[in-house]
């Protein structure tokens with residue numbers, strides 16, 4: 001389905017990013033994934049896709065401009081100009097109230113979760129503009145782009161900003177036939193929810209709040225991302241699709 005396409009997946013060494021990378025590889029795309037710290041995990045994701053003619057891993061800090069430039073050069077060298085981008089790299093909320101939060105902490109999450117997509121989207125678009133080519137972007141946001149949590153001012157602000165970045169960029173790029181969409185997951189079983197992954201009793205208490213009755217898996221999200229990157233989604237741009245088993249519909253119930 002995506003044989004002629006070249007994809008970059010940030011955060012591809014883990015969780016949702018790894019599932020998206022595997023799905024893209026299975027669909028025939030050549031894939032560059034980024035890893036932050038865990039090269040061995042990134043190598044395993046690439047190996048599941050194929051040899052180095054199909055997938056490579058590049059160390060990158062998505063919040064750093066030079067690092068993102070290096071990522072896109074590595075992709076150009078290995079496979080050519082990328083036309084698909086999944087921004088999955090990100091850090092979770094710290095749980096620190098604003099009154100107690102150091103600026104450096106706020107900056108760390110905003111850098112990875114908002115500056116990161118800004119830098120990678122810009123690099124992708126600049127590459128495509130040079131060739132007059134179309135492309136597709138999916139930014140992994142969160143239901144917390146709208147639903148706030150005390151202690152989540154860093155994450156919630158980053159994801160709220162990402163939602164507007166996605167919509168604004170979609171408007172800018174529609175005439176160029178570059179689609180930009182978001183995906184807003186609820187509770188997904190990845191290392192970001194490490195305790196829920198390993199502690200079944202704890203997971204059950206959280207899952208009790210999800211109307212669908214279970215947490216999501218990285219593959220649930222990857223199937224949606226793959227669709228949004230596929231030709232079947234051609235006319236979809238500027239929207240964010242929630243994937244949360246109806247969790248976000250339960251706010252303001254019962255009182």
Ligand SMILES: NC(=O)c1ccc[n+]([C@@H]2O[C@H](COP(=O)([O-])OP(=O)(O)OC[C@H]3O[C@@H](n4cnc5c(N)ncnc54)[C@H](O)[C@@H]3O)[C@@H](O)[C@H]2O)c1
Pocket residue numbers: 010011012013014015016017034035036037060061062063087088089090091092111112116140141142143184185186187188189190191192193
């Ligand atoms: N797991 C969930 O329940 C959930 C829910 C909603 C949204 N999300 C979002 O999904 C995305 C993927 O999360 P996940 O659940 O797969 O978590 P994860 O922790 O498994 O993966 C995130 C990856 O991003 C990498 N990363 C963090 N900062 C980085 C940086 N500055 N540069 C490069 N890489 C960096 C981490 O090293 C990690 O590999 C994130 O954007 C997250 O906010 C996750």
